[in-house]
Amino acid sequence: MKTLDLKKKYGYSVSSFLDLFEKNPSFPKGSFQIKKRGESYYWYYTLSKAKSNRVKYLCKAKGKESFQSALEILSKKFNNQNASVNNNIPPGPLADKWSNYRSSIPLVSPANKKKMNIVVIGTGLAGASASASLGELGYNVKAFCFQDSARRAHSIAAQGGINAAKNYQNDGDSVYRLFYDTIKGGDYRSREANVYRLAEVSANIIDQCVAQGVPFAREYGGLLDNRSFGGVQVSRTFYARGQTGQQLLLGAYSALSRQVKKGSVQLFTRHEMQDVVLVDGEARGVIVKDLVNGQYQRFAADAVVLATGGYGNVYYLSTNAMGSNVTASWRAFKKGAYFANPSFCQIHPTCIPVSGDHQSKLTLMSESLRNDGRIWVPKKKGDTRTPIDIPEEERNYYLERRYPAFGNLVPRDVASRAAKEVCDDGYGVGNSGLAVYLDFKDAIQKLGKETVTAKYGNLFAMYEKITGEDPYKTPMRIYPAIHYTMGGTWVDYNLMTTIPGLYAIGECNFSDHGANRLGASALMQGLADGYFILPYTIGNYLSKQISTEKISTQMEEFNEAEAQSTSKMQSIFDVQGNQTVESIHKKLGKIIWDYCGMSRSEAGLISALGYVDELKKEFWKTVKIPGEFQSFNTELDKAGRLIDFIELGDLMIRDALNRRESCGGHFRIESQTETGEAKRIDSEYSYVSAWEHQQESEPRLHKEKLEFENVKMAKRSYK
Amino acid sequence: MNNSISITLVIWRQKSALDKGKFKKYELKNIDINMSFLEMFDVLNEGLISKGEDPVVFDHDCREGICGACSMYINGRPHGPQKGTTTCQLHMRQFKDGDKIVVEPWRAKGFPVIKDLMVDRSAFDRIIQAGGYISVNTGNAPDGNAIPINKAYADEAFSAAECIGCGACVAACKNASAMLFVGAKVNQLSLLPQGGPERASRVQNMLTQMEKEDFGHCTNTGSCEAECPKEISVDNISKLNKEYLRSLIKKS
Structure with a gap:
């Protein structure tokens, strides 16, 4: 016919x-x-x-x-397409929302779970815990990571600890206090309902990890030990020396390994997602690349979960791992998933300063060091004496002076900006003048060297290896660096993106930290999403999918998505210019750091838009990829990630331009108080910026209004 | 003070698992001694790409000594000359002007080469999958403080759990034995009350898998401990043997 x-x-x-x-x-x-x-x-x-x-x-x-x-x-x-964003927050009082909602989510019967396929991209804290929990529930899970093993995801590098409202220290902690601290710490730019749920499930995470054999620090009585962290006044942080992220990830990795053995999870290492496949507007599969042979593969699914972490590497130098990238979230963005608050990036105050042009990454020194270390600069500009030769009265302990209530424990954004200010004013130390001292002299005197070693030994050793200086004898030099991205793929209360069936969990979503994340909250959020939230909320969608027709990877939608991915990579490969991927990435990092870093101005951001646009053109004219196409080719993989970073850079700048207020990690120099503190403008900007990709024009902004019914919006003061 | 050195690199180049592979020599000048070893490799690779040559492939990710991805065999020692240090944390100030540095991949039957310095360590994943866990489903856990754990045991379990799974122990061992890797995990979980119920089956399953993966047995030379970047104690191997014997007598 x-x-x-x-x-x-x-x-x-x-x-x-x-x-x-x-x-x-x-x-x-x-x-x-x-x-x-x-x-x-x-x-x-x-x-x-x-x-x-x-x-x-x-x-x-x-x-x-x-x-x-x-x-x-x-x-x-x-x-x-023109509808406003619906966050699907359930009705009812804040404290009951989650428990009531959880009991009302439709269930998928065990027999039907066996028939359902879920693809999980990423095996960090969020991805591994979600894959394991979904596998335990009986779903068929396929988990992917670009590393050679699931255990190497960058969650492993988190040092300090994980928060939980256990109140084991009897210091007055509660779910409400953790909720309140997180909302306040996030500078009132996060959702009340999501944050309350996070605080609620935080206690379960600790129980779960202890049961898995995670060796948390303990007191002599055999009970779990806690410490305090920046931005709060209680001790609610659980830790495992300076390697909490490692121990938690290995816990999640072992749970994942158990499911791999059982056959409920299939693990694909050295595989990277290239695109999400939409059928009938819903996420029904992925295109992934096998990084060892360069071949593209198709996988069909009933739901797709992104757990691919943050995009801090847009700055080139960051504390992220070399491979951390935005590609999965970005390709989803281009398929219709909104991207929220991209300009909200966290700059961590205690990193080892840059030592030269060859530098490939920055190393974080855990924020827990601020519990016992004291931060200072010389009172005299350009003082070149060695730090031990500078007498006490000629030192400026600027954080203790400016913020007497919190002192060295002010939140990260405040500490970072203060360090930048003293360095910009010419008080910085070290060869570059871009560093301040973090001094343990008093702590060693008071607590003894042994106690200090027990608490921070591995961090001190790491510092010495990198810099060649001994922090027991001379103060550490530290400077802020990009560390975490609060922004990310927009999700509703169910952690579902604007594409039905596509979820985003952990750092790669935007939901819980507002404009600034508190220390030891990233591990908490990753595991909360993966263990205790997504496995429930995904049922809401999957229960409706039972009757949906199974799809085949031979469908037109898969053909088209694969052809798009390969042709894009082919055109990158075909440029054969004269610049390496790394050198273009360094240029991008410099633009974003200079204009969309610790402080941002209207004029700077506008010029940065032009620079990024020029860099994008430069990429398409000059990038040089060695080797062969569709074979093992790390440079080509890096180039694919870089072009996504460049496009993301553009969106970050647009977002920073749109938000003419200072809040959390986002500091607009036009919006500050007389004393130079960040000035929030709640009447105009109390919303989440959710950006929608447009084929032919500039991205479109949707505003999700933030309602605060349970906390009073106040000026965030740590004085 | 002169902060830069010149070095000669002799690097193992192998196109694929099937290729025979050979050493190739590269000269590098003006290497800043504050660079890490991998940043020095970045400089080498940038130069190779600019000349249109294939860059040297190696595994690396976090570059802060914790992910366990990096895996170079430097001058005959896994992760190079500095004690308790991964390749990414090794800095060029450990070398002198004019040094010749030989770099090879891990060499073990259980870790086949993928390309150049990159090897396949999925055998370690399969050993963990065989039993390196406590079987507890999400949501089934009692309160974290319900079972107090002696601090000494908790600390020892932590020291064993510090293993980053890089495979240096296997690379250092003349028998290519994975006993330190297996021992560290078995000991960690045996020390904790939560690991009790599966204590016997765990050690047996993990050792069976270890043998299947073509790793050798331990002859107590102690080179694994000497080269381990996290300085995991060789005591873990003694305890592994003890756990194995125990498992033959007791069922749990």
Whole structure:
């Protein structure tokens, strides 16, 4: 049968088609197609102008009426694009929201779970804990990581600890206090309901990890030990020497390994996600690249979970691992998942300063050092004496002086900005003048060298290896560096993105830390999402998918997504210019750090938009990739990640430009108090910025208004 | 003070697992001694790419000594000359002007070469999958303080748990034995009350898998401890043997 006759058989009529577009002139133009899949026919709509994501699935073709319903679905689809973001926060009092909601989420029966496939990208704290928990529930899980083993995800490098509202220290801690500290620490730019839930499940995480054999620090009585952390006045941080992230990740990794053995999780190492595949507007699979042979593979799924961490490497120099990247989130963004608050990046105050141009990454010194170390600079500008020769009265303990209540334990953004200010004023130390001292002299005197070694031994050793200086004898030199990104893929209360069936958990979503994250809260959030939230909330979506038709990776949608990924990589490979990927990445890092780093100005951001645009053109003209296409090629993999970082850089700058207030890690020099503190403007900016990708024009901003019913928005003061 | 040195690198180049592989010599000048060993490799690779040559492939990720990805055999020693240090934390100030540095991949049957200095360490994952865990489902845990644990045991368990799974112990061992890796995990979980119920089956399953992966046995030379970047004690091997004997007598 000819195509047109086939279309007519299922009710196709040109007049009703034209009618729809007359009523809705803003709808993108295209044509209707009918395609055979298996034994049945289906209606599709293909956009004529779009470059990607062209084919939209509509419905099954059945009978004369099916074209009419295809038209209705299409108009609903286009209208939906203009809808505002719905965070799906359940009703009821804050303290009961989660428990009530959890009990009302529809369940998937054990027999049906066995039939459902979930793809999880990333095996850090969030990804590994989610894969393990979903596997335990009976789902078929496929987990992917780009590293050679799941145990190497960058969660492993977290040093300080994990918060939980256990109140083991009897110092007045509670779920509400943890919730309040996190909201306040985030400078009132996070969702109350999400943060309260996080505080609620925090206690379960500790229990779970202890049961897995995570060797947390203990007191002599055999009970768990705690310490305090920046931005709070109680001791609620659990730790395992300076390697808490390692021990927690190994706990999650072992739970994951157990499921791999049982067969409920299939693990794919050295595999990187290239694209998410949408069928009928829902996430139904992924295209991944096997990094060892360079081949592309397709995987179908009932839901896809992104757990790919943060995008701090956009700055080139950061405390992230070399491989940490934004690619999975970015490709999802281009498929329609909104990206929220991209300009909210956390700059960690205690990192080892940059020593030269060759530097490939920055190393963090745990914030816990601020418990006992004292931060200072010389009172005299350009003082070149060695620190031990500078007498007590000629030292400026600027944090203790400026913030008497919190002293050296002020939140990260405050400590970082203060360090930048003293260095910008010419008081910085070290060869570059971009460093301040972190001194343990008093702590060693008071507590004894042994106690200091027990608490921070591994950090001191690491510092000595990197700098060649002994921190027991001379103060450490530290300077702020990019460490964590609060922004990320937008998710609702269920942790689902704006693409149905696509979830984002851990650092890669935006939800819990507002404009600034408190210390020891990243591990908490990663594990809360993976162990205790997603495994429940995903049921809400999957319970409706039981009756949905299974899909095959031979479908047009998969063909198109794979062709797009390969052709993009091919065109990068074909440039064959004269600049290495690293050298372009360094340029990007410098632009973003200089203009969208610790302080941001209107004029600077506007010029940075131009610089990023030029750099993007430069990339497409000059990038040089050695080796062969579709084979083992680390440079090509890096180039694919870099172009996503460049595009993200553009969005970060736009976001920073839009937000003409200072809050948390985002400091606009136009918005500060007389004493130079950050000035929030709640009347105008109390919202989440959710950005939507547009094919041909600039990204579009959606605002999710933040309502505070349980805390009073106050000026964040640590004085 | 002169802060830069010139060195000669002799690096193992191997195109794929099937390729025979050979050493190749590279000269590097003006290397800042504050660079890490891997940053020195970055400089080498940037130069190679600019000349249109294939860069040297090696595993690396966190570059702060904790992920366990880096794995170079430097002048005959896993992770190079500095004690208790991973390759990424090794700095060029450990070398002198004019030094010749030979760099090879881990050499062990259980760790086949993928390309150049990159090897396949998935055998370690399979050993953990065989039993390196406590079987507890999410949500089944009692309160974290319900079972007090003697601080001395908790600290010893932590010291064993510090293993980063890099494989230096295997690379250092003349028998390519993975006993230190297995011992560290078995000992960690045996020391904790939570690990009790599966104590016997765990050690047996992990050792069986270790043998399947073509790792050798221990002849007590202690080179694993000497080269371990986290200085995991060889006592863990004695305790592994003890756990194995115990498992033959007791069922749990």
